[in-house]
Amino acid sequence: MTIHDTVRMDSDRLTAAEINPYEMMLQQLDLVQQHTDIPGGIWNILRRPERSLEVSVPVTLDDGRVEVFTGYRVQYSSARGPCKGGIRFHPGVTNDEVKALAGWMTWKCAVVNIPYGGGKGGISCDPARFSRAERERLTRRYAAMIYPLIGTRRDIPAPDVNTNAEVMNWIVDTAELLSGESVPGIVTGKSLELGGAAGRHRATGRGVMFITLGVLQRLGRDVAGARIAVQGFGNVGGIAAELLAEAGAKIVAISDVSGAYHCPDGFNIKDVMAYVGQSPGHLLAGLPHPNTEEITNDELLTLDVDVLIPAALEAQITSKNARDVKAKVIVEGANGPTTPEADLILAESGTTVVPDILANAGGVVCSYFEWVQNMQCFPWEEVETNQRLGRILQRALGEVWALAEQRDLSLRLAAFILGVERVAAAIQLRGGFR
Amino acid sequence: MLPEAPSGLIPSEIEAERVFDCALTQCARGPITRGGILQRLQDGDPELHSRFRYALAKELSAYLGQLNAGFQGVYLYGSAMGESASRYSDIDVIVVVTARNDRTAALLALLDLSLVSQYRDLVGTRTLPQSLLDVRVIDETELAERDGYGAVLDGLFTRPVCLWRSTPRSTGALHTEGPRQSSLR
Numbered sequence: 022m023t024i025h026d027t028v029r030m031d032s033d034r035l036t037a038a039e040i041n042p043y044e045m046m047l048q049q050l051d052l053v054q055q056h057t058d059i060p061g062g063i064w065n066i067l068r069r070p071e072r073s074l075e076v077s078v079p080v081t082l083d084d085g086r087v088e089v090f091t092g093y094r095v096q097y098s099s100a101r102g103p104c105k106g107g108i109r110f111h112p113g114v115t116n117d118e119v120k121a122l123a124g125w126m127t128w129k130c131a132v133v134n135i136p137y138g139g140g141k142g143g144i145s146c147d148p149a150r151f152s153r154a155e156r157e158r159l160t161r162r163y164a165a166m167i168y169p170l171i172g173t174r175r176d177i178p179a180p181d182v183n184t185n186a187e188v189m190n191w192i193v194d195t196a197e198l199l200s201g202e203s204v205p206g207i208v209t210g211k212s213l214e215l216g217g218a219a220g221r222h223r224a225t226g227r228g229v230m231f232i233t234l235g236v237l238q239r240l241g242r243d244v245a246g247a248r249i250a251v252q253g254f255g256n257v258g259g260i261a262a263e264l265l266a267e268a269g270a271k272i273v274a275i276s277d278v279s280g281a282y283h284c285p286d287g288f289n290i291k292d293v294m295a296y297v298g299q300s301p302g303h304l305l306a307g308l309p310h311p312n313t314e315e316i317t318n319d320e321l322l323t324l325d326v327d328v329l330i331p332a333a334l335e336a337q338i339t340s341k342n343a344r345d346v347k348a349k350v351i352v353e354g355a356n357g358p359t360t361p362e363a364d365l366i367l368a369e370s371g372t373t374v375v376p377d378i379l380a381n382a383g384g385v386v387c388s389y390f391e392w393v394q395n396m397q398c399f400p401w402e403e404v405e406t407n408q409r410l411g412r413i414l415q416r417a418l419g420e421v422w423a424l425a426e427q428r429d430l431s432l433r434l435a436a437f438i439l440g441v442e443r444v445a446a447a448i449q450l451r452g453g454f455r
Numbered sequence: 456m457l458p459e460a461p462s463g464l465i466p467s468e469i470e471a472e473r474v475f476d477c478a479l480t481q482c483a484r485g486p487i488t489r490g491g492i493l494q495r496l497q498d499g500d501p502e503l504h505s506r507f508r509y510a511l512a513k514e515l516s517a518y519l520g521q522l523n524a525g526f527q528g529v530y531l532y533g534s535a536m537g538e539s540a541s542r543y544s545d546i547d548v549i550v551v552v553t554a555r556n557d558r559t560a561a562l563l564a565l566l567d568l569s570l571v572s573q574y575r576d577l578v579g580t581r582t583l584p585q586s587l588l589d590v591r592v593i594d595e596t597e598l599a600e601r602d603g604y605g606a607v608l609d610g611l612f613t614r615p616v617c618l619w620r621s622t623p624r625s626t627g628a629l630h631t632e633g634p635r636q637s638s639l640r
Binding site for chain 1: 542544611
């Protein structure tokens with residue numbers, strides 16, 4: 022079976038309605054299994070989470086009513102180190118979703134070779150309906166209920182969908198009240214004042230920059246003058262655009278929820294940043310920039326550029342527009358911006374797609390740095406964080422690239438195989454206690 | 456009713472007023488009074504702006520659902536889901552319709568016009584935001600084929616919240632579907 026066959030098979034599966042995320046991750050493992058010689062017994066371990074906890078979280082609402090929400094924490098694998106993964110608040114959170122996400126975190130941490138396993142957690146709730154006080158009570162109660170599982174050397178949560186530094190601060194505080202000692206390393210993504218890492222806010226965007234530079238270098242392209250379109254101008258796309266412009270690239274298109282802009286001569290990103298910093302809602306709307314035309318987000322995705330960085334929503338490059346994509350390289354700053362159907366089309370057209378699992382791993386790598394600093398009680402300067410981040414991501418890109426070349430695979434499949442094989446190796450080296 | 460109002464649909468100006476009123480009432484639970492809410496909205500409190508937008512979107516969804524005008528579902532994403540909305544933020548919604556037509560598009564545009572003018576009066580801004588609703592309309596085919604924003608509804612990382620849906624899907628709601636985009640290809 023060729024890689025295109027596996028791609029097509031996967032794509033066909035994915036177009037079936039109502040797919041369970043965990044089932045889907047197992048299907049991915051099936052595909053990886055075809056390209057590896059991991060023993061069958063190890064596969065049985067890889068296909069199941071180590072531990073899964075479901076909790077009922079009672080919360081007193083502001084009007085005095087008590088509601089109970091279901092929360093989860095899944096530790097997928099600790100073979101390579103403590104479990105690592107975010108906590109999300111969303112009405113669609115299910116145990117199977119959390120299991121799948123915990124699995125994906127396992128492979129992601131392994132791809133960039135940081136000493137973590139994978140975990141994930143969440144509460145099935147609609148966070149937007151809560152006041153801040155209600156959200157704090159919900160978080161603290163949930164933290165207390167998963168407290169037996171988490172810990173600086175066991176399982177380290179982080180922000181995810183609809184959670185943020187404030188939520189992490191509440192979890193640290195709750196854990197410290199329960200343990201009676203300082204444990205800042207029990208979560209990452211905290212506020213700086215509580216042990217957060219300098220540079221964390223810019224780490225994902227910076228990582229996208231490092232990966233883009235690495236890919237251009239491997240393709241024999243000079244970054245100077247490389248034309249780049251960036252979809253999304255938040256803390257991933259905006260930072261990546263700023264840093265790539267500093268490196269000499271020409272950022273010819275940018276966008277956010279308010280609109281998209283095309284400047285064939287290249288934007289002065291510092292001016293754009295300054296505008297966004299003071300514009301209503303911190304949006305690009307009304308951007309005053311010379312030789313710039315307003316375009317649609319769809320037009321941005323199909324511009325004739327060297328690199329396209331989708332760093333906004335998921336599923337932006339689909340079967341509908343993939344044939345029109347002219348970029349030679351796509352660096353997935355967002356999670357899942359390319360649908361499987363589009364991925365197949367891009368593979369056929371020879372577009373190099375750097376998968377999200379690698380391209381946007383700067384965030385989790387910096388989370389690792391935060392944890393290291395917390396464990397050492399020794400905060401680093403931001404410059405040190407940035408240098409180490411660059412080294413780790415460049416190395417990971419090199420390893421994924423080499424595997425893809427060696428086995429004639431897409432970067433996406435190569436990254437996944439690399440991650441799974443590393444976890445499998447750790448399980449094997451630990452020997453039998455089973 | 457505005458002169459361009461699609462025939463057979465509602466007087467959107469009046470309905471918008473009701474939608475606004477209900478949203479404010481929804482926010483005014485617990486210790487916060489309605490007056491306190493207005494003050495905090497005018498002060499630009501991000502938490503309350505997010506909460507207010509959520510309440511507004513929810514009311515709007517219920518209202519659209521009553522119209523029997525081909526609306527199948529309303530989903531919310533963006534700043535209204537967190538605590539980061541500003542006075543100038545719009546409300547990002549995805550509206551699923553049976554089939555796209557000019558009538559529903561016109562209705563949504565009219566609602567927005569009506570809502571934004573009342574919103575500006577409420578929070579004391581003159582010209583901004585230009586629009587309060589950022590509506591992406593998708594039809595059932597786009598949803599089934601996961602095309603454009605039809606694929607966003609299936610997302611796992613930027614997944615919208617379902618505010619209203621005409622009929623529940625048989626197994627697992629939209630929001631329980633898998634991360635197609637993150638899949639291995």
